[in-house]
Amino acid sequence: HFSQPLLDIGDASATSIAYANMDVTTSYSAADTALIVQFNEPYASLDSITLTISNILDWSGSSTDIKEFSYTTYMLADYDKNFQIDVFDLAAYLTGWTNGDFSYELGPITGTVPHFIPTPNNVYDLRDVMAFVQMWYWYHQTNSFAMTSLANVGGFLPIEQLDRSLIVTLPEDAVAGQVFIQYPPNSKILSTAADVTTEKNIYLSKNDQNTGQMLVEWADLSQDGMQTVSIDAQSLDRDNSNITIGYTIYGADQQIISRGMQNIELKAVPDEYALHNNYPNPFNPVTTMLYDLPETGYTRLIIYDLMGRQVQTLVDQPMAAGYYRQQWDGRNTKGQMVSGGIYFYQIQTNGFTRTRKMLLLK
Known part of the structure; x- marks a missing residue:
């Protein structure tokens, strides 16, 4: 908005990380002396846009200084707009898919991560899955992760050790969730199942052996659902170790059905007799x-x-x-x-x- 009417709205241009030269058009509303800039291309994910406006003439014919405005767009797949891609976003994506709500759709995409340019086509398919997965990997490779203490929801999940496997049993109506483990990296090496990315099942993990932290996030649309999360524990010594397991489990419509934190003793188990x-x-x-x-x-x-x-x-x-x-x-x-x-x-x-x-x- 301008304090005085304009004789000439001048020129507008925009550049960004994803676009060398964005397609923009400008118009003028005399009723409220507003210059309206319309972006004619979809915003890219986590993009930095610089809008430049020049050659504006006010009502007396005087020109104004060149004006620059900077904007940052949100990340693709960051549904709660907190600049994180985590289990909440995975559960939100699953809810959108289940309900046929295309406002949660992500693909097809072009460009490079994290500055993907989405062009939704009102079809949920593997391209949407891969868009989410690539954004998840990028976020967790770029940012550190840490366990946070949250209020307990529901009872404690059953967690048991069977030989070298640590098994977390999930509630029957679980559709998405997160399991986070802190462990002593000088004593144990943890691993989990290979990552899965299909239209019915997403299973993603990150393990930082240097800090002793493992994160598993998953969503499951299959008929039987996901029943357990299994972690394999390899011992570097003969000592048992205390580990901390935190979890957040979602049911239908993004409702948290179980959340908590447990400290357990992980028994050292050898690789061979x-x-x-x-x-x-x-x-x-x-x-x-x-x-x-x-x-x-x-x-x-x-x-x-x-x-x-x-x-x-x-x-x-x-x-x-x-x-x-x-x-x-x-x-x-x-x-x-x-x-x-x-x-x-x-x-x-x-x-x-x-x-x-x-x-x-x-």
């Missing part, structure tokens, strides 16, 4: 044996003498996957101290058998 050398060796009268179980199974740890006779059974029961240590005090099944000499200890579990030798001194 092993029976290690006992220590000390030679020993008198106590020694320690270490063994590794990558899977749950019935396990036996048995002591034999040089003649192959069973001296003692140290373990004879179902054992969960993990790292274990077991001491032997030099006594047999009757509680009597055995004589000095060479003995063997053997592990038997899930088809794995390994035997090692030790020397008891007297």
Whole structure:
């Protein structure tokens, strides 16, 4: 708006990151002395637009200074316009697709990420999925992510460890969600399923091994829905670790049905079976044996003498996957101290058998 009427509205031009020269037209409203600039091309995502207006003449014929205005557009797929692309936007996209609301449509697109130029065609298809996925990847590769503390919604989600897998069980009516994990990177390496991008299922993840942070965000339109999120935990040492898991789960129409944070102990689980050398060796009268179980199974740890006779059974029961240590005090099944000499200890579990030798001194 201008304070005085205009004789000549001058010239207008616009440039941006996505456009070398934008197509604009200008008009003048004498009723409120307003100069109206119309952009005739779709705005690009996260674009910086510079609008230049020159050669304006006021009612007395005097020219005005060149005027420049700068604008920044919102990001494509940032439905809540907070300059983040996260699980809320993924849930919003899913809602738009489900309801046939084309105001949530993203593609087809042209240009380069993040400055995509959308040209919606009132059809939801894989091009919309890929537009969202590319914006998600760009945002999470460009920006750091961190866990925030939010009010709990619903009860705690069931989270259990099965061998090396950490399994988060989702509510039955979940359609989208986020799982965020903080873990000690010097002790554990986390991974999850490969990313999926189809018209019915989006599964995206980012893992920062340097900081010990993993983010998984997903949306599922399939008939059966997504039932669990599974994380694989590889141990770099024999120690259990405390980790923090935060989650936000959405149901239909972008309603949060579960949100919370849990601290759990992640049990260290080896990659392969092993029976290690006992220590000390030679020993008198106590020694320690270490063994590794990558899977749950019935396990036996048995002591034999040089003649192959069973001296003692140290373990004879179902054992969960993990790292274990077991001491032997030099006594047999009757509680009597055995004589000095060479003995063997053997592990038997899930088809794995390994035997090692030790020397008891007297």
